[in-house]
Amino acid sequence: MGVSGSGKTETSHAVADALGFRHIEADHFHPEENVARMRAGTPLSDADRVEWLQRLVIEMQRAIEDDVGFVLACSALKRRYRDLLRDAVPGLCFAHLSIDYETAIQRVGGRAGHFMPISLVDSQFATLESPAGEPHVLVVDASQPREQVLNEITRWMNQDGGLAINANEDLSAAPLDSANKRSGEHGGQRSSEPSNMVNSLDVEPKGAELTTHAIYGGxxxxxxxxxxxxxxxxxxxxxxxxxxxxxxxxxxxxxxxxxxxxxxxxxxxxxxxxxxxxxxxxxxxxxxxxxxxxxxxxxxxxxxxxxxxxxxxxxxxxxxxxxxxxxxxxxxxxxxxxxxxxxxxxxxxxxxxxxxxxxxxxxxxxxxxxxxxxxxxxxxxxx
CATH class of the missing domain: 1.20.1050 (Glutathione S-transferase Yfyf (Class Pi); Chain A, domain 2)
Structure with missing residues (x-):
């Protein structure tokens, strides 16, 4: 989670790949009316986000039903949005990519072929309610190199996010779906426990996929x-x-x-x-x-x-x-x-x-x- 320009795009997929989790892109679930407003530079209201958040809840629960971990890509700037997601998945972990205003303006303005007015960046910082102090939250300095941010998040998940406990269990007894787990690529452990879910953001994978999406799971x-x-x-x-x-x-x-x-x-x-x-x-x-x-x-x-x-x-x-x-x-x-x-x-x-x-x-x-x-x-x- 975090404001625009915080590096959610690249960081998110790296986290998903490292942990061997499914990725859910929140931007793909916006109603067309929301997309039109954002393209016009109009900030969304709480009412505009209701249907969007409900769709995200359904997608998270679908991942749980399929018995796979997931990374949800969502800005989640307000406490009420995060609480709504927590209610759907108790123990949900949030990695907040923290960044200062000047860096955000610089990064957003440098995006090729992307229309993101400064006024919208202003609204993001005005809307942001820091998650610091909330349960299962990691605040990361997103101005650091990408690799350092990734290492910090994955290390936190392996130690404090609940993955370290599962790593000590007998993994041979856990069901394996080779289409939904790629632990061989990154050494990540897949877990279906709610405490092992991460909220970040991602759009494009950094490397080429060896396989396409599985036709069905579960x-x-x-x-x-x-x-x-x-x-x-x-x-x-x-x-x-x-x-x-x-x-x-x-x-x-x-x-x-x-x-x-x-x-x-x-x-x-x-x-x-x-x-x-x-x-x-x-x-x-x-x-x-x-x-x-x-x-x-x-x-x-x-x-x-x-x-x-x-x-x-x-x-x-x-x-x-x-x-x-x-x-x-x-x-x-x-x-x-x-x-x-x-x-x-x-x-x-x-x-x-x-x-x-x-x-x-x-x-x-x-x-x-x-x-x-x-x-x-x-x-x-x-x-």
């Missing part, structure tokens, strides 16, 4: 991931054992297992299609979006909608083909081992059904999720 997603991960691990282990034993038998004892190649090929087919369904849920499939990303938001959504409709139709056709092959394959056995060839088509039909369903869910998400704003617009925050 306990069902975690269960789906566990099943597919264990199944893929078992299939890969089976392939290794079958192939290795066949090689040893052939070169050490002059014999071999004639069905090894056939069974390893069957396991490979299962492995590929189970992996495709799992990767699509997590948002880990490849995407080529260089041209699409240059389009306006509405056109991006239309392109994405057409893409997901095509994926759903193609997956449904493949599922129908897999089902027909299954029916046909029950009457034909493999030449060596003798298993019904329909067994090889089971993962094809099942994974294609899963892909069709996931594509339809993502089609809905295209219109439900708020698109990221350009930096020049996302930073317009009159609190």
């Amino acid at each position: 306990k069902f997603a975690q269960g789906f991931d566990r099943i597919t991960d264990w199944l893929m691990a078992a299939l890969l282990a089976f392939m290794v054992i079958v192939v290795f034993s066949s090689v040893v038998l052939r070169y050490a004892f002059g014999t071999g297992w004639t069905g090894a190649e056939e069974l390893s090929r069957l396991a490979f087919v299962w492995l590929v299609f189970v992996g495709v369904a799992s990767s699509m849920r997590r948002g880990e499939l490849m995407a080529f979006s260089m041209i699409r990303d240059r389009f306006p938001h509405l056109l991006r959504r239309l392109v994405d909608s057409v893409s997901w409709i095509m994926v759903a139709v193609a997956s449904a056709l493949a599922a129908m083909g897999g089902w027909n092959q299954m029916q046909f394959g029950w009457t034909i056995n493999s030449p060596v081992v003798g298993y019904p060839l329909a067994v090889a088509m089971v993962p094809v039909a099942a994974s294609m059904v899963a892909l069709a369903v996931l594509a339809l869910i993502q089609l809905v998400n295209v219109w439900r999720r708020q698109p990221p704003l350009p930096i020049a617009e996302a930073n317009v925050t009159a609190d």
Whole structure:
């Protein structure tokens, strides 16, 4: 939290990445009327912010239901705004990026392509009610280098914000959703406890994402991931054992297992299609979006909608083909081992059904999720 120019944009995503938390951008939840007022340089009233804050509460609670930590990007300049957020998430932590008036004017005036009148900066400082002394609050000197500010916030969260306690727990017992946690990148621990939530601000990630957003989350997603991960691990282990034993038998004892190649090929087919369904849920499939990303938001959504409709139709056709092959394959056995060839088509039909369903869910998400704003617009925050 903090006034415009305090460095919320860069600091917020760095904190989210370091802790492995989900990020929620408050500016994306403003009603259009609020955005129009801010663009015109008109400060928002308390009445203007009611719907906005209610939307933020819903988004925070959604993150809690999905069992993930979050970083809320919100200026939250008044005590009443912070209390409203605290009521929704008891123990919510606030990192206040404190900055002096002259530095704020200098930074806001230096933003390329951004319209932020000085009068709006004045209103921010006039509205600001310092959170110093409130529970779970850290006041940071935002005039320091960005890296120093990040280290101060993350160190505070790991020590005083409740993360240090969770770090001592047996993390192997905690559910893992690889699409919502990136602890491998920064060494951060993910926690679902309310005391581990941070309020800051962010717009654009500093580094390239390895994956897109997960299509859905929560306990069902975690269960789906566990099943597919264990199944893929078992299939890969089976392939290794079958192939290795066949090689040893052939070169050490002059014999071999004639069905090894056939069974390893069957396991490979299962492995590929189970992996495709799992990767699509997590948002880990490849995407080529260089041209699409240059389009306006509405056109991006239309392109994405057409893409997901095509994926759903193609997956449904493949599922129908897999089902027909299954029916046909029950009457034909493999030449060596003798298993019904329909067994090889089971993962094809099942994974294609899963892909069709996931594509339809993502089609809905295209219109439900708020698109990221350009930096020049996302930073317009009159609190």
